[in-house]
Amino acid sequence: MLAAHRRELILDAVRSRGSVRLRDLIDELGVSMATVRRDVTDLAERGLVARTHGAISPVHSANGDHSPPAPRAHSRPAPTDSALPGAGLTIGMLVPSATYYYPEVIRGARAAGADLGAHLVLGISHYNPEADRSRIDELLAGDVDGLIITVSDQLASTNATADWLAALPVPAVLVERPAELGTGLEHLDSVSSDHAYGACLGVRHLANLGHRSITLVTRRDSPNRALVERGYQAGIREMGIGPLPAVTTPHPEVNPAEFDEAISGVVADVTQRQVSAVLVHNDQDAIVMIQRLHASGVRVPDDVAIVAYDDEVAAIIDTPLTAIAPPKHAVGRAAVELLIARLAHVDERPVQHLSMLPELRIRQSCGATVASLTDS
Template identity: 45%
Template sequence: MRLHVDQRHERVLELVRQRGSLRVAELASELGVSAVTLRRDVETLAARGSLRRLHGAVVWPTDRPSEAARTPSTEGAVIGMIVPTTTFVFADIVRGARETVEAQGGRLVLGMSGYVDTEDPVQADHLLAGGAEGLLIAPSWFGGVPADGQEKWLLECPVPAVLVERSAPAGNPAAGLDRVRTDRAHGAAEAVAHLAGLGHRAVAAVLQEGPHAAQITAGYLAAVESLGLIPVPGSPVIRAHGEYDEMAEYLVGAVRNQGVTAVLVHSDEDAIVLVPRLRSRGVNVPADLALIAYDDEVAGLSDVPLTAVAPPKRAVGELAAKLILQRLAERASGAAPTPRQHLELLPELRVRESCGVGEAARGAQDQ
């Protein structure tokens, strides 16, 4: 017979009192409920002070807590991580998170959404049922921020969660979550500033639609304005993945009709595909058009090695993992949580051949 929630709470307390401590998975199995349901029960009872919650286990409170209870450890913690893919930027992010968790004696368990937003909560439930005590999440929010209530399931999550390379705008309830992401606007502005320093006055931008387009757009436009560059009509162009001919035609027109001499392209893949398309149309990189790619996954492997903005991918994973482990340690100790954190890491500009030597640099050499 299925127990009422109050009866279930009483049974949980009875079992923990009798045995002193129990693994959450064992307790859920004995009561015949899901791990997710049991975790919610444990959180409620721990908040009342009726029992103590350690990593993956519950302990009956005593007047003289054990050394393990006084000094909580993240050893043995299971961290779930949900990403849309393990390719491109997420490969190094996952690697950084895994190495950090394992260095603390924990284990990282991966779930993938495939950029399908409805898959995020499915993966989360699966990881929680398997014993995950905290979640690192890069939700499949198309614009990088939640829309139409996409964050609702995340706010109901019974374990600590950290957003990775995603954010929520002020006023959205998910803005109160911890998050770690790359400051992509800063990276775009650094790219434009580098091109301006080479003497380029009309810099276009061609971006791939998706979670990072808004940030890159903001940085590009801010830099064009602050540096007093010539605004390029239509830039930034934001295109769906694979619309290479349309991107190439836009850039050829911008070079020939609008005086554009440089461009910022997101992503590396798009930049590499565009270079030969531009060449076939009579526009050569870097002779006619200086180019900076964004992401630096494979930019250096182009036939003309591409200058690129490189997000600190591994560091994003490392810091996100450290933050979730900190939250688990706080819970285990019963200490008041430290303030929520929004961490933004600055990308690096890696200069290669695709920018050539600009007018400003040539002038310096001639002097």
């Protein structure tokens, strides 16, 4: 995460919660105490926060009010046109992570807010359902006009989260969490990536390269696992090839032994020529997969093709990963645009459930090139 983005997250935490402990920032941002201290020192020297022992708080003016912060480095200038549709609005945004997948969603939301004149305040839940509600309560206590919400898990009729979401006192847009029928949340606008389409796109690409033994690896705790599995099955049916048993892994930090066993099983299937291509959700696990394959003498893409899902870090390894890239920036931007339009016409607009298609980004790990696909 870039320092400028990290410092914006720190400022958002101070604005929404008041005093913030440095220890909490370490946990929320996933960085060291030294990094947090450097960030806090920079913000304090620019007059954006006040330092106390082990914590930071908003800067106060002489009359005790919060003084307006100085312009942030690397941010767009605040719009001055009061005619902008979002002028004067404060939007609360809840995301489960500030370090993987969601930074680009946040950037898209910030860009839309800046263009439309709205101010964005951020809350992070760290995939903790209890923290989802706590962060929302904090945002509501800050008098936000509306909310952009990504809860920790997918929404279902049996999910208790749906009950309190249905009772929100301000308009809200669900992001990357489409509400199933029966949740009682169909009245909320939503913006999501079509992850089923994304997985189908990955299978279609591998099949078009000639692969007929394509397996899927997913994280058991991923909110999008069911959607990715649905897309894999659809792609297999469309291309007329036989499905292989899907492999599910735990989070490697939760159960490293089971994770290693699952990855080793896929490597064994590849070496025994039972699998010729693998679609891996997500980038991090795809990187581990490539490392294990190389250690076993398997060449990527010569012996096996790999397609990753998420495209967060897929391009930066020694064997750049072909990846399915959800439109994260566009999702964040559309969510803000939808919410501001809803705030302007609360009861006059039809509810919108937007679904955006991921794209395939071809790199080295699948064995294809853009030129070869064009020629074929």
